[in-house]
Amino acid sequence: MFNPNGIVRANSKNTSLTDESLLYRESNPLSFINKFFNSDFSKRFHAIGFNLMLGHCVEVLDQIINDIEIKIIYVYRENKLAQYASLVKSLETQRWATFNEEVAEKDKKHKVVFNPRKYLLKVRELETSDYLFRFFVLPKIKDRGVTVKYIDIPKLETAKKLCDFLGVEHTELSSVLKKQGNNIIVDRFENLNDPFVSNFINKVIPGEWLKEELE
Numbered sequence: 001m002f003n004p005n006g007i008v009r010a011n012s013k014n015t016s017l018t019d020e021s022l023l024y025r026e027s028n029p030l031s032f033i034n035k036f037f038n039s040d041f042s043k044r045f046h047a048i049g050f051n052l053m054l055g056h057c058v059e060v061l062d063q064i065i066n067d068i069e070i071k072i073i074y075v076y077r078e079n080k081l082a083q084y085a086s087l088v089k090s091l092e093t094q095r096w097a098t099f100n101e102e103v104a105e106k107d108k109k110h111k112v113v114f115n116p117r118k119y120l121l122k123v124r125e126l127e128t129s130d131y132l133f134r135f136f137v138l139p140k141i142k143d144r145g146v147t148v149k150y151i152d153i154p155k156l157e158t159a160k161k162l163c164d165f166l167g168v169e170h171t172e173l174s175s176v177l178k179k180q181g182n183n184i185i186v187d188r189f190e191n192l193n194d195p196f197v198s199n200f201i202n203k204v205i206p207g208e209w210l211k212e213e214l215e
Contacts, residue, residue, distance in 0.1 A: 001036065002029070002056035008097050029059050047166045049073075054129040065141060072141055073162060076130060077150040080123045081209040085188040086181060087122065088112045097177045104178035111190035116200045151213060186210040 001007055002025070006017045017025075025032045033050070042048050049071075052060060064070045077083050089112050090096045098104050138145050146165045152158045159173045182188050191197055201210070 001025075001033070001050045002052060002060065003096055005094065006096060029057050030063055033060055033063070046168045054133060065137060068144065070144070071166060072145040073165070074133065074138060074145060074147045075150055075153070076134070076147055079151070079185065079209045079213045080126055081119075081205055082181070082185045082188075082213045083126060084119055084122050085112060085185060088118075089180075089188070095180070098180060099176055099178060101178055104180050107180040108182050111188060113191050114189040114197050114201070116197065116204075183212050184210075185213055 003017075007021070007025075009016075036042065036050065037048070052064070054061075064072060089107065089110055092112060093107060093110060095103070095107065098107070134147075138147065146162070148158055148162065153173055156172065160170055162173070163170045186192065186201070189197075192201070
């Protein structure tokens with residue numbers, strides 16, 4: 001809901017963010033989410049929610065932290081190399097999600113340049129945000145929060161855990177979005193033959209980040 005480039009709607013093929021809607025959302029962020037929680041859409045389900053990235057909107061983050069009726073599922077992604085690759089590719093393609101299989105296959109073939117300095121800038125920022133959230137926010141919300149590893153999302157035990165947490169019937173976790181990333185993370189970069197890049201990756205990046213991860 002607060003992606004700078006588009007509002008991705010659940011179970012829909014549409015994303016939108018006109019200049020008018022961007023202006024309304026950013027000038028009235030709390031009103032924007034309150035309308036979502038009190039909409040006719042919300043009344044059709046036992047639980048509804050939205051994806052809020054760290055860094056999206058601090059006013060909204062503050063509200064959901066302090067609203068005792070809101071539960072927080074904190075999805076923690078250990079593989080920051082995959083997260084970095086996804087971000088760079090999304091900025092280049094201007095696609096953060098897709099429902100189209102052909103577009104997803106095209107995106108899988110899209111390789112990006114690995115820039116060690118830009119990598120460090122973004123990854124250190126992501127790691128710091130994760131650290132602050134885990135050790136300063138999660139203890140504050142206590143039983144209203146649960147942590148899930150990104151790579152564990154497809155597992156049946158994860159679905160059961162989250163359904164119990166939300167107080168809804170057990171169901172498998174699924175998404176209508178199509179996978180846009182190459183399974184092997186290191187294969188998402190096109191300049192691996194550069195000696196400095198290769199040396200940097202081998203010496204600085206954890207080996208498990210270079211292999212396979214859910215995307």
